[in-house]
Amino acid sequence: MPHVAIFIDGVNDLLMDSGEPWCTDDVRKLWDDPARSVAGERVVTQLPLTRFIDSIKRRLGRNPPAKATLKSHSYDDTKKLAASLDRYAQNKRLIEAAAAAYGVRPVFVWQPMPAYRYQFRNDRSGRIRGWAPPGTEVGYSMMARIVKENPKDYDQNFLWLADIQEQCKEAIYVDSFHYTGKFSDVIAVAIGRFVLERKIIAGGTARSQSLASSEHTVNRFGPTR
Numbered sequence: 001m002p003h004v005a006i007f008i009d010g011v012n013d014l015l016m017d018s019g020e021p022w023c024t025d026d027v028r029k030l031w032d033d034p035a036r037s038v039a040g041e042r043v044v045t046q047l048p049l050t051r052f053i054d055s056i057k058r059r060l061g062r063n064p065p066a067k068a069t070l071k072s073h074s075y076d077d078t079k080k081l082a083a084s085l086d087r088y089a090q091n092k093r094l095i096e097a098a099a100a101a102y103g104v105r106p107v108f109v110w111q112p113m114p115a116y117r118y119q120f121r122n123d124r125s126g127r128i129r130g131w132a133p134p135g136t137e138v139g140y141s142m143m144a145r146i147v148k149e150n151p152k153d154y155d156q157n158f159l160w161l162a163d164i165q166e167q168c169k170e171a172i173y174v175d176s177f178h179y180t181g182k183f184s185d186v187i188a189v190a191i192g193r194f195v196l197e198r199k200i201i202a203g204g205t206a207r208s209q210s211l212a213s214s215e216h217t218v219n220r221f222g223p224t225r
Helices: 011-015 024-032 037-043 048-059 078-101 136-149 181-198 207-215 215-219
Strands: 004-009 103-109 158-160
Touching: 004 158, 011 078, 011 103, 011 136, 037 158, 037 181, 078 136, 103 181, 136 158, 158 181
Parallel strands: 004 103, 103 158
Antiparallel strands: none
16 A cells, blocks of 8 residues: 555646546447447547657658647636536545545645646747647636635645746747656656655655755746645
C-alpha cells in the first residue's frame, strides 16, 4: 500500500467534459457496428504509435501543422465547464475518503497547460501547433477563482501549478500540451518541495538538500501556491 498518491489533473478534466473516458463514444459505435469505419479510424488515429508517426511526418515537412491560435476568448459554454469542475471536486472528495480509509495521503496537483498564462511567442521552436481547445483557458480561470474562494477545500493537499510558467522565457512544450524533460523536472521539484513542506512525507536531510539545490530552477519559472 503506498503512503502517498499524487494526482495531476487539469487538461483532461476540461477536455473530457462528458464524464466518460476518451474515445468512449467511438468505441461504443465500433462495438455496436463493427462495419463503421469512421469510428474505427478515429480510434486508430489517437493511438500513441499513430501520433508518433504523425509527429515524424511533421518533422519531415510532409504534414505541416497549422499555427497555434487561442480560440477560448470566444468560448461561452461556461455551464459545461462548471459541470466539469464540479465533477472534479466530487472526485477529489471521493478520493480523499477512500484514501483516508486505507491510510494513504492524497496530493492533488493542477497542472500547467499552454493556453493559460504561457506566452506562445516564447515558443520559438514552433512545437505548439494548432491545438488550443475552446474553453481550456476559460476553464482554468474559473478554477483559479474556485481555488481562491474555497481555501478549506484547496489548501493542505492541493498544489496549484497552472501559473508556474507565467514568467518563462523559453520553450517548455514538445507538442500541444506535453512538457519538455526540463519542464517536467521543474514540476517534479515543485511537487517534491510541496509534499516536504506540508509534511505529507518525511523529509530527511538528503531529500531536503536535493530539492534546495533545485530551488532556483523552480523559482525562475514563476509563482506556485
